[in-house]
Amino acid sequence: MPRYKLTIEYDGTSFSGWQIQPDARTAEEEIEKAMSQILQAPIDIIGQGRTDAGVHAKRQVAHVDLPDTINSEKFLFGVNGLVGEGIHIHQIEKVNSEFHARFDAISREYEYVLLKTPSPLKHRTTWWPGRNVDFKKMNECVQLLKGEFDFSGFSKFNEENYTTLCTILNAELVEEEEEVIFRIQANRFLRNMVRRLVGTLVEVGKGKLSREDFKEKLENPEANVTTKTAPAKGLVLSNVFY
Amino acid sequence: MPRYKLTIEYDGTSFSGWQIQPDARTAEEEIEKAMSQILQAPIDIIGQGRTDAGVHAKRQVAHVDLPDTINSEKFLFGVNGLVGEGIHIHQIEKVNSEFHARFDAISREYEYVLLKTPSPLKHRTTWWPGRNVDFKKMNECVQLLKGEFDFSGFSKFNEENYTTLCTILNAELVEEEEEVIFRIQANRFLRNMVRRLVGTLVEVGKGKLSREDFKEKLENPEANVTTKTAPAKGLVLSNVFY
Numbered sequence: 001m002p003r004y005k006l007t008i009e010y011d012g013t014s015f016s017g018w019q020i021q022p023d024a025r026t027a028e029e030e031i032e033k034a035m036s037q038i039l040q041a042p043i044d045i046i047g048q049g050r051t052d053a054g055v056h057a058k059r060q061v062a063h064v065d066l067p068d069t070i071n072s073e074k075f076l077f078g079v080n081g082l083v084g085e086g087i088h089i090h091q092i093e094k095v096n097s098e099f100h101a102r103f104d105a106i107s108r109e110y111e112y113v114l115l116k117t118p119s120p121l122k123h124r125t126t127w128w129p130g131r132n133v134d135f136k137k138m139n140e141c142v143q144l145l146k147g148e149f150d151f152s153g154f155s156k157f158n159e160e161n162y163t164t165l166c167t168i169l170n171a172e173l174v175e176e177e178e179e180v181i182f183r184i185q186a187n188r189f190l191r192n193m194v195r196r197l198v199g200t201l202v203e204v205g206k207g208k209l210s211r212e213d214f215k216e217k218l219e220n221p222e223a224n225v226t227t228k229t230a231p232a233k234g235l236v237l238s239n240v241f242y
Numbered sequence: 243m244p245r246y247k248l249t250i251e252y253d254g255t256s257f258s259g260w261q262i263q264p265d266a267r268t269a270e271e272e273i274e275k276a277m278s279q280i281l282q283a284p285i286d287i288i289g290q291g292r293t294d295a296g297v298h299a300k301r302q303v304a305h306v307d308l309p310d311t312i313n314s315e316k317f318l319f320g321v322n323g324l325v326g327e328g329i330h331i332h333q334i335e336k337v338n339s340e341f342h343a344r345f346d347a348i349s350r351e352y353e354y355v356l357l358k359t360p361s362p363l364k365h366r367t368t369w370w371p372g373r374n375v376d377f378k379k380m381n382e383c384v385q386l387l388k389g390e391f392d393f394s395g396f397s398k399f400n401e402e403n404y405t406t407l408c409t410i411l412n413a414e415l416v417e418e419e420e421e422v423i424f425r426i427q428a429n430r431f432l433r434n435m436v437r438r439l440v441g442t443l444v445e446v447g448k449g450k451l452s453r454e455d456f457k458e459k460l461e462n463p464e465a466n467v468t469t470k471t472a473p474a475k476g477l478v479l480s481n482v483f484y
Contacts, residue, residue, distance in 0.1 A: 009361060009363060011363055085362065085365040086362050087362050088360040088361065088362050118330040119251060120251045120253040120328050120330050121300065121478070123253065123327040124366065236363070
């Protein structure tokens, strides 16, 4: 059976994350249901990795094996018609049958959108961290992030982790007119890691922590520095690189 | 009592429009409740005009009379803390006691955001009208819109209307990378008018109606041309001019 790569966007507000779990609507399940309904056979898709409840995806990647007889463009059109507005598959692309959405992914990129002033029209995909946040101070910490660190001080404990070392390939804080975007690319991410980085960076921006506190926690996960976790809604998986 | 002008943004998804009505959460009510709670006295605000259920506002305007003793900036901070994420008052500004948010408004501007491809992350504030929409054809109709017309052919019957003549001061269709924005400024708008214009323009873009059909309906409200109504979610009240 030919293998296809899927590029998927979804609104995290509508789903309890990516991965199928009991009693919750997830993006993976929504797609599998639609595909199974069209093909009248159970279909399994393999995602690049999970996103947590409430986290969005602009470009989540998955792969799926489909029967030879499928016209992939027509199939895509049918699936998109069934899944509803909170999710859309932008692309379906035939790939080598060796391709694996998870194991072949070299790095992932996330974006976190902070607002300078509250905006009700954007409140589902952004976070306003409050008044008097010094983005320059935050940026000084972001500059420290490139390279390999043990991020266990910035993540939720997860017994599935075989390592807590992550290599940050790129990290930047981009100031726009109404928003400040934190963008980070790494070979892997631990659970809650980006949200915890952002929450803690905001503490620095508010003057509650210093650049030195942040640096200490980055170099020593056991350091006695209280981290904070930013809400899921401002976070989006923006790309997966192969 | 000093009079204040309020500039308000709200997410129409969270509210049944602007104006207070029984058994529904409205933007006006949400603000009045918060103000009354802080001042421990009933407060009435007067809005520029209603927006329908599901329609958003970037810059809705209202006025309110507040006690002399109020520090308006602190008061605003308190009100914004109480109203929740779907609504935010951006500005409170002392105005002449003769100022009236509704009667002094000279014109209003609406924007309707159409997507070129579906985007789950924007689906609450935009509308994807489907594939194969010719925006150039739509634009040819938009060019016809400047001037005074009887828009009763493009509105819901409303017995409160004392006139169905509206003067369009500006109408444009702006194509951006992912979106096409219809922007229209007029001295007044009838109920459902912008949504009906957009829905009908899309019919032209899809080749189901011609520029001539659109022109005919614009010049003669009784013309036998079937109009369509675009969903509320793509529409936002973008400005009020005084």
